[in-house]
Amino acid sequence: MRSGRWRRWRAMVDELEEAMRIAAAQLEDCRRALADREAYARWPAHQREALRREIVRLAQDMPFLAELVETARRDDVRRDDGPPDGTLAPHDASDEPVDGPAADPPAPARLDEPPARLRSAERALAHRTRSLVPVLEELASPRNASAVVRTAEALGLQEIHFVQSAGRVRLNRSVSTSCEQFLDLHHHRDSRETIDALRSRGYRVLAADFGPGAIPLEEVPLEGPVALLFGSEQLGVTRVAREQADGLFYLPTVGFASYLNVSVAAAISLWVTDRRLREAGLRQPLREADKARLRRRWYARLAGADPRRRREYLAWLGSPPEPLPDVRPIPSREKARESRETPEEPGDHASE
Secondary structure: OHHHHHHHHHHHHHHHHHHHHHHHHHHHHHHHHHHHHOOHHHOOHHHHHHHHHHHHHHHOOOHHHHHHHHHHHHHOOOOOOOOOOOOOOOOOOOOOOOOOOOOOOOOOOOOOOOOHHHHHHHHHHHHOEOOEEEEEEOOOOHHHHHHHHHHHHHHOEOEEEEEOOOOOOOOOHHHHOOHHHHOEEEEEOOHHHHHHHHHHOOOEEEEEOOOOOOEEHHHOOOOOOEEEEEOEOOOEOOHHHHHHOOEEEEOOOOOOOOOOOHHHHHHHHHHHHHHHHHHOOOOOEOOHHHHHHHHHHHHHHHHOOOHHHHHHHHOOOOOOOOOOOOOOOOOOHHHHHHHHHOOOOOOOOOOO
8 A cells, every 4th residue: 555655665764864864973073073183174265165065076976975966956955845734745656556456645744753863762762771881990092982982872881980080081072973972971080989889889890800810701690780890901900990899800812912902892891791681681771760861861962953853852752752673784885786686586575
């Protein structure tokens, strides 16, 4: 039925919008970092304009972006295009096959259709947990700290603790992809106080270290919420952390490199521990009050500076939309081309 096609149309739009916003955020962070490095603000106007034109020209060489540029140029697409009542734009279906002897008219979208980014936020909330917490002690490289933040957010971990005796960690947004805005970041000065505070909340604090008594991560017993503590790139965890932790763990290696970069070690350790917590039934979702607090914060940030959009997004707080399906891998351009060029055998796909 034609209504089924429009549902598929809406599902495809939602998932493409989500992928585009992720890519756009990464590009914007990269652009800002490059602009700072190259002193873009001091360039003459004609040079800045030449850069914008060159980027558009380059976009026309990239399949997906080329289609968007050509469509915008040909049809003069604007943000406010489309019927004022929020229904789907008119569509000429005369060249589409009909699923039966008679076709239903196109089904309009709901007037209160939830934005894809809010459904994406609900999906993230459904998987968020505080059962596993990374603690980063005296890391020297903002890039390493930022990489751990990105890993933690991708795994659905809600809070991260930083211990810096001097100064404060400054994250690199081109590495973290700005995902820290959706996390709870805690900054501390003292390792002992940090460990004590986590332990008082029921966490078992485990430090990454090769010291006496350290055991492989996969052999560490799990009984409840866990905090994994990682030390600096050069010196590892401090003596205080080593002595105060509830246990020490390490990742076994068999190559000439005896240890891993801290961001890589943290990524592996968090992933392995998260899987083990899931399998043991120890990974707890957020409490409803916690979700409500984060939902209000996330919706406001996703709306940006637009007051109208902010009102629209916050209006969904009382009745949050259904979450988007779990993220599916997006095939590379080369693999997509291979799948198109490989002839399908009968029975490869079930008919709709």
